Every structure is written in structure tokens, then in C-alpha cells.
Amino acid sequence: MKLSTGAEFIHTITMPTPFPVGDVNAYLIKGDVLTLVDAGPKTEEALLSMKSQLQQAGCRLQDIEQVVLTHHHPDHVGLLDYLPHDVSVIGHPYNAAWLMRDQTFLENQHAYFSRLFVEFGVDPVFLPLLSQLHSTLEYSCHRALTSGVMEGDSLPGLKDWKILDTPGHAQSHIVLYRENDGLLIAGDLLLSKISPNPLLEPPQTGSSRPRPLLQYISSIQKLLHIPISSVLTGHGEPIPDAHTHILLSLKKQEERAKEVLELLRQKPLTAFEVCRLLFPKIYKRQFLLTMSETVGQLDFLEEHGKIKAEYSGETVMYEAVRR
Numbered sequence: 001m002k003l004s005t006g007a008e009f010i011h012t013i014t015m016p017t018p019f020p021v022g023d024v025n026a027y028l029i030k031g032d033v034l035t036l037v038d039a040g041p042k043t044e045e046a047l048l049s050m051k052s053q054l055q056q057a058g059c060r061l062q063d064i065e066q067v068v069l070t071h072h073h074p075d076h077v078g079l080l081d082y083l084p085h086d087v088s089v090i091g092h093p094y095n096a097a098w099l100m101r102d103q104t105f106l107e108n109q110h111a112y113f114s115r116l117f118v119e120f121g122v123d124p125v126f127l128p129l130l131s132q133l134h135s136t137l138e139y140s141c142h143r144a145l146t147s148g149v150m151e152g153d154s155l156p157g158l159k160d161w162k163i164l165d166t167p168g169h170a171q172s173h174i175v176l177y178r179e180n181d182g183l184l185i186a187g188d189l190l191l192s193k194i195s196p197n198p199l200l201e202p203p204q205t206g207s208s209r210p211r212p213l214l215q216y217i218s219s220i221q222k223l224l225h226i227p228i229s230s231v232l233t234g235h236g237e238p239i240p241d242a243h244t245h246i247l248l249s250l251k252k253q254e255e256r257a258k259e260v261l262e263l264l265r266q267k268p269l270t271a272f273e274v275c276r277l278l279f280p281k282i283y284k285r286q287f288l289l290t291m292s293e294t295v296g297q298l299d300f301l302e303e304h305g306k307i308k309a310e311y312s313g314e315t316v317m318y319e320a321v322r323r
């Protein structure tokens with residue numbers, strides 16, 4: 001799909017992924033610098049698909065001058081391994097460790113989640129599920145981030161575009177906002193059909209656990225204060241009315257939190273027990289996703305004073321606050 005956007009042309013490049021989410025979108029911006037926003041997973045199918053769509057847009061993989069990453073997930077970065085070595089790779093500084101993944105990084109991840117799972121009351125028989133943590137990383141790349149960008153920064157050769165920090169779905173998440181017409185390239189911040197998972201991640205600075213759902217909520221609330229004409233998403237169709245979409249997402253989220261509060265009104269539970277009640281059929285298969293969703297709701301309820309979290313030994317028990 002080619003979008004008419006004034007002096008620049010933006011081509012949507014849709015590629016298959018091996019993940020349940022289905023296809024992923026990258027965007028080719030023909031501005032003063034030939035820019036690719038996101039890069040698809042590292043699979044043969046995605047590579048072939050990217051090459052043929054670039055050809056239709058009148059260029060080749062080796063013509064791309066810079067890649068801007070919305071976040072570090074494998075379905076958005078994997079194909080970086082096929083781009084020439086002199087291409088600039090631009091993104092939030094937090095991408096760097098995820099793109100290189102040295103031994104220390106992997107060991108730290110494992111140690112962090114082992115501790116966290118004890119805190120969340122995960123039954124030790126499920127600890128081998130920790131290995132799922134890294135199973136998707138085979139579709140990622142090994143590449144250095146060449147330039148870090150954050151809130152308010154602009155991009156080389158794309159003078160109308162600004163970066164907005166939007167952590168939550170990933171700690172490294174940013175979006176690209178074109179101020180003169182309100183176009184937003186949103187990565188996985190807003191998706192037309194599904195709500196993005198606020199994934200648990202170790203902190204990159206400091207030691208306190210990031211609260212991804214709370215971050216996600218303030219990231220999308222921030223967008224309510226700027227005019228947005230259309231949203232180009234990381235998966236699926238563009239979103240024409242961003243503000244309505246955001247208000248609806250916030251409402252749905254509150255409804256999910258209410259369900260969790262009802263469970264805790266019966267009796268105090270660990271995060272793991274809540275997760276099993278919420279996702280009895282899929283929690284084993286999608287352990288990190290379902291735990292992240294659960295912990296997100298617990299963080300939300302705690303933040304709003306509806307529940308309290310108390311340590312019982314090394315494990316946290318969540319309890320509804322009496323009305």
C-alpha cells in the first residue's frame with residue numbers, strides 16, 4: 001500500500017511472522033533519507049516478502065540508509081541482520097542490549113525472572129517455563145544500535161517527524177509523530193484488532209520492577225493531548241480515529257481490572273493463582289504473556305488503592321481493600 005503524504009511517500013510493507021499475532025508491518029519512508037521503520041522477523045519468508053515489496057516500491061534492501069525501530073521485539077528487528085553494515089540503526093537506547101544479547105544480558109534475564117516468579121508465587125514445577133523466555137529470540141537479530149533517540153528528538157532527513165517515548169508494551173517503545181499533519185507510526189502501541197500486551201521486562205536502570213501496564217496507560221493517555229490524523233500500526237490496518245480507539249481501550253482495560261478485583265474479593269491470592277484463574281487454558285503455553293497481563297491488572301488495582309500487596313515470606317499476596 002502506498003500512502004500519499006505530501007513530499008514524502010510512505011509504503012507499507014507487510015510480512016509474515018511465525019508468531020500468533022500474524023503479519024507485521026514495516027514502513028518505508030521516501031524522504032531526504034531512505035528510511036525503514038521496523039524490519040520484520042528473521043525468517044526466509046519475511047526476507048523474500050520484504051525484498052519483493054521493496055522492489056515494487058522501486059528500491060532494494062541495500063538502498064536503505066537508516067532503520068528506525070519502534071521497539072526491540074523480534075518481529076520488528078530480525079531482518080536487520082540482512083541490511084548492509086553501514087545502515088544507521090536508530091531507536092530508544094534500551095534497544096541496544098536486546099539487539100546484541102550478550103551472555104551477561106541473558107544470564108541477568110534468567111536471574112531476574114527466577115526471582116520475580118518466586119515473588120509471584122509461581123509453583124516451582126512451572127519454573128522450566130522460564131526457557132520460553134528466550135524461544136522467540138531466534139527470530140531476532142545481532143546488531144548494534146548506532147544512535148539512540150528519545151522524547152522530542154528528530155530524525156536525520158525526516159525533519160517533520162518527532163519521537164515520542166511510549167513505554168509499556170516494551171521498555172524501548174517509541175512512536176514517530178509527524179507534527180504538520182498528525183500522522184503517527186505507532187509500532188505496537190495501538191493495534192486495530194487487539195490490545196498490546198504490557199510485557200514484563202527487567203529494569204534497564206535502577207532495580208525496581210517496571211510496571212508495564214501503568215506505563216502503557218500513560219503512554220496512550222499522552223496521545224489524547226495531541227491531534228492525530230491516522231495511525232499506521234505494527235500489525236493490521238491503520239486506525240483512523242485514534243482518540244476514540246484509545247478511550248475504548250482504556251474502558252476495556254478497566255473492565256478487565258474489575259474482573260480481577262472480583263476474584264480477590266473472594267480471597268487473597270498470589271499473582272500466579274490469579275493468572276491460572278484468568279487464563280486456565282493457555283497459561284502454560286503462553287506463560288510470560290499471561291503472567292504479564294495478570295501482573296499488569298494487579299499493578300493497576302494496587303495503584304488505584306483497590307488492592308494491597310503484602311509479602312508472606314518471599315511471596316507477594318494480593319488482597320482486596322475492604323470498602
Ligand SMILES: [Zn+2]
Pocket residue numbers: 071073169170188
Ligand atoms: Zn511488540
